[in-house]
Amino acid sequence: MHVRTTTTTLRPAKTPAHAKRALLSRHHIVAPSLCVADAAAASVFNAARARGPIARDVIAKVTQLSIATVNRQVTALLDAGVLRERADLAVSGAIGRPRVPVEVNHEPFLTLGIHIGARTTSIVATDLFGRTLDVVETPTPRGPQEAALASLAHSARRYLSRWHRRRPLWVGVATGGVVDSATGYLNHSRLGWSDAPVGPVIAESLGLPVSVASHVDAMAGAELLLGGRRGPQSSTSLYVYARETAGYALSIGGKVHSPASGPGTIAGLPVNSELLGGTGQLESTVSDEAVLIAARKKRIIPAEGPGSTMAAVLRAARQGNEDARALLAERARVLGEAVALLRYMLNPDDLVVGGQAFTEYPEGMELVEAAYRKRSMLPPRDIRVTSFGNRVQEAGAGVVSLGGIYADPIGAMRRALTRRPEATA
Structure with a gap:
């Protein structure tokens, strides 16, 4: 009895910081990657995204990686499912797999972007090229913070349920206010949200990795990664x-x-x-x-x-x-x-x-x-x-959902495909 009492007194009380860490350990909250990544796998994937179908020797030229490195990365990206081979486009008379072009395997997957505006929330489905597949708009939920977040997560989950032929990989949230990208928490005075667990609530509902970014940072990221310049x-x-x-x-x-x-x-x-x-x-x-x-x-x-x-x-x-x-x-x-x-x-x-x-x-x-x-x-x-005209909000949310994949496609696929069974029901 004495030992149990001692153990209890030494256990720290859960502070708000501890509560956040507990949520992060249970969910996939990932800081957004709004950058041009230079890791080998990212360079190879992004060369295929920009120029595919593309042969391995051409990838080596445009990325300045050795052909051995390119071959290793292509094999890993094929295994991860984000690239596919195009044997039908192989150079006639060429010998061996290195001359078989590869391209982004975009058709089986999508990512989900959510732009939370002061008045309107956009939910956008995006493919691995960053192209918008579909977008819907709904009034941004009002009322108590907890109920508003629950309503937002429900709308996102209901929207995802329409996509039977594509597997969702990631969720990106772009919003005004002050974002803590490491935890997915948000302070948004115009919505009346304070220390709102936007990322954890959406991750809990959808069972997917979630990244949350300031909406203007996200739009700048869209110009950087999807704008074509x-x-x-x-x-x-x-x-x-x-x-x-x-x-x-x-x-x-x-x-x-x-x-x-x-x-x-x-x-x-x-x-x-x-x-x-x-x-x-x-x-x-x-x-x-x-x-x-x-x-x-x-x-x-x-x-x-x-x-x-x-x-x-x-x-x-x-x-x-x-x-x-x-x-x-x-x-x-x-x-x-x-x-x-x-x-x-x-x-x-x-x-x-x-x-x-x-x-x-x-x-x-x-x-x-x-x-x-x-x-x-x-x-x-x-x-x-x-580059995106009046679609800039959806492009920003889309790139937040794609940034982790573009920066580390192999690690991102491993993380994205480890889903909780109850979230897929």
Whole structure:
């Protein structure tokens, strides 16, 4: 009896940190890999993804790996199931397997991306090339945090149940707020979530590895890994996002810079616009909500109801409403000046803008660029609009679900295919 009492008194109480570690030991929470990986298996897989069907000797040339290394990695990737051989495309008269091209074995698999927006959540199915197979949108759950997370996980699980012919491998969550990528926990003041176990709850429901990332980091990762542009590995890229929120991300040397304490914010960047509310801060000036409030005051759209939307403001501007055009021109000016200020501070090699504040009204990009040039204090550098247009949120969520596979395809497949039986029921 005495021994039992002693043992009990020495056992530490479970703190919140202990509780998180217990959840992590039970679930597959994996920090997102938003980078161009240079490990041998990743290099071989990504060569096949970019150029396949591709022969092993060509892989050796483009990756600068030895042919022996390429052969070993191809064999391992074939065994893992992420590559397949194309004997039908073998060079006529060639002898031996090394001349049999390989390609990504994309048809049996999918990954699941979830973008949690302030108003809308997108759930997207993506193949191993990063192509969107399907996407659905649903209102972001409101109400108590625990119930909202349960509703979100239920929606994701119900969506996955539709895919009978593809095996899900990974879940990627992209969201605003402050993300702890190591644990999958989230603080999101606009949703009223505090220390919310987003990753663990989804992992518990789906039985899959889960990665959680800041949504602007995720969008920058999509440009890096799926955008089709390949700059020097030493280059830097600034990604500026605006829609309902405003944010930025910086990629350095082929990797999205993700501070351990969470991304920085440009929400409070000083701006000046009486027309869009006069708050003096970037996010509350250029957000969709700021434009809608101003449009209602100007009676461009009704005060409430189905016609009181950004789509209605855009439609009014395109139909010649001068007040609507003035509001959108003002937002373009403020955005252009903000981009110039960020570029002045960070001076990146590449400058990308994304989010519906830029892409939903392409007529305004000339005004963004004019304001940017006027405010710039550095030599000219072009602004590039995101490769993904209005699909940038789903591309960001998709790349979070794929990053682990692209960085370590063999290890990722081993982890992904170790699923709890009860989660597959």
